Amino acid sequence: MDTSALLRLLRRLLADGGERGARTIVRFARHEDGRQFLAKLAARRTSGAALRAARPIRVIGGFSLPLPAASLIPLLDYGCVLEEDRSVQISRALPRPIVRADSKMDIPWGVRRIRAPQAWSRTTGQRVKVGVIDTGVDFGHPDLRHALSRGINLLQRASLPHDDNGHGTHIAGIISAANASRGMIGVAPRTEIHPVKAFDADGSAYVSDIILGIEWCVHHGIDIVNMSFGMPNRSEALLKAVESAHKAGVLIVASSGNDGRKGRIDYPAGFGRTVAVGALDRRGRVARFTNRSAAIDIYAPGAKVDSAWPNGRRRVMSGTSMATSHVTGAVALLLALRPGLSPGRIKDILRRSARPLGYDKAPPGSRGAGCSAHAGGCRRLVGRDIRDCGAQ
Structure with a gap:
């Protein structure tokens, strides 16, 4: 998986914004992809305001985003799994x-x-x-x-x-x-x-x-x-x-x-x-x-x-x-x-x-x-x- 390309895509999606109040949990189909991506995300979050909106969730090898799942469909091409971040x-x-x-x-x-x-x-x-x-x-x-x-x-x-x-x-x-x-x-x-x-x-x-x-x-x-x-x-x-x-x-x-x-x-x-x-x-x-x-x-x-x-x-x-x-x-x-x-x-x-x-x-x-x-x-x-x- 090209983690650098995924980070660029993620930064662009976050900059574009989305439906107010909507949230999504993103996981990876392959555990190794999630581990690699979270390591890269941790290094990049400090240098970009947009990426700081992506919250790492290491226990599931994924992250959450303040965006609706419909706007994150391009992430599926990188082996991501999307789930609505529901209210409980x-x-x-x-x-x-x-x-x-x-x-x-x-x-x-x-x-x-x-x-x-x-x-x-x-x-x-x-x-x-x-x-x-x-x-x-x-x-x-x-x-x-x-x-x-x-x-x-x-x-x-x-x-x-x-x-x-x-x-x-x-x-x-x-x-x-x-x-x-x-x-x-x-x-x-x-x-x-x-x-x-x-x-x-x-x-x-x-x-x-x-x-x-x-x-x-x-x-x-x-x-x-x-x-x-x-x-x-x-x-x-x-x-x-x-x-x-x-x-x-x-x-x-x-x-x-x-x-x-x-x-x-x-x-x-x-x-x-x-x-x-x-x-x-x-x-x-x-x-x-x-x-x-x-x-x-x-x-x-x-x-x-x-x-x-x-x-x-x-x-x-x-x-x-x-x-x-x-x-x-x-x-x-x-x-x-x-x-x-x-x-x-x-x-x-x-x-x-x-x-x-x-x-x-x-x-x-x-x-x-x-x-x-x-x-x-x-x-x-x-x-x-x-x-x-x-x-x-």
Whole structure:
């Protein structure tokens, strides 16, 4: 491939401009072509303003452009693969959220249901690094200050990943909140949270930003990536990033979606390399709002979950987003005890150690999904019998 000719073409296309707001992800059919091109692009971006608009995405061997795919057809002659850089929304909360002030320290129902407290004498998630790709986090929240570590703001690289929405703070609280004097406690209170801000104040992100978030997590040695969001459309670029993370030993836990669909779930939960999570209500039944299918690996508490909210507050929210973070916390407890487990092994343990939902409680599309009537689905994984979960 003539990388110099491709760079000249790319510079011309960027100079011509295109439809405002349209974005495209560009990959290469041959991995070697992508590697060579990205090396050349890195050297040329510093000398030309136009090329700086092309953002390298090394985890997939490609880049993103602020141009519509229709204007990039000439790139196909160079072995490029084009994909619309779609907008993704964090899952909406159901029902309407209830805001509350901090109260006395307590253990939320979901944390109790998955029996996390029974595991804390042996593991609290210590030394496990969790990347939360979301809206950022409230760095000043008293329930989270102990857990927060280095992160990144993909929307404004010079700024900290502050949460201007609230969703990311809520997710982080479920995973690792801890406030002994006043506040709440999460599933794995000594887990390190690395906030990756890919979503804006409206809860919107581009697929390319999510992929860059995965790339950052892989590069910085993150153990688990929490993805409490989803989209109905399959993205081959996102799949490639998920597979790269899996190969690097990084587990991705993702939410199935809140549309109440049967037989189909959101992506990236729909990819085989992720842990796909559905939501349970307080009765231990599959929540009405959750998407469900045999592709779901596990169900966890997701209805009316109390957790941290910006400005030192708490909020009750429902959704598969909340269920996903319970599972992430449970995996952190396991990894702190057995740090050498691979993503595939962890997924197998989750499915085998979960208690199957009874057929009288399981809605169509849920049977045989390796579900759990107990939170996080892992009575043995995070309860008294943690030694029997198959991790030894």
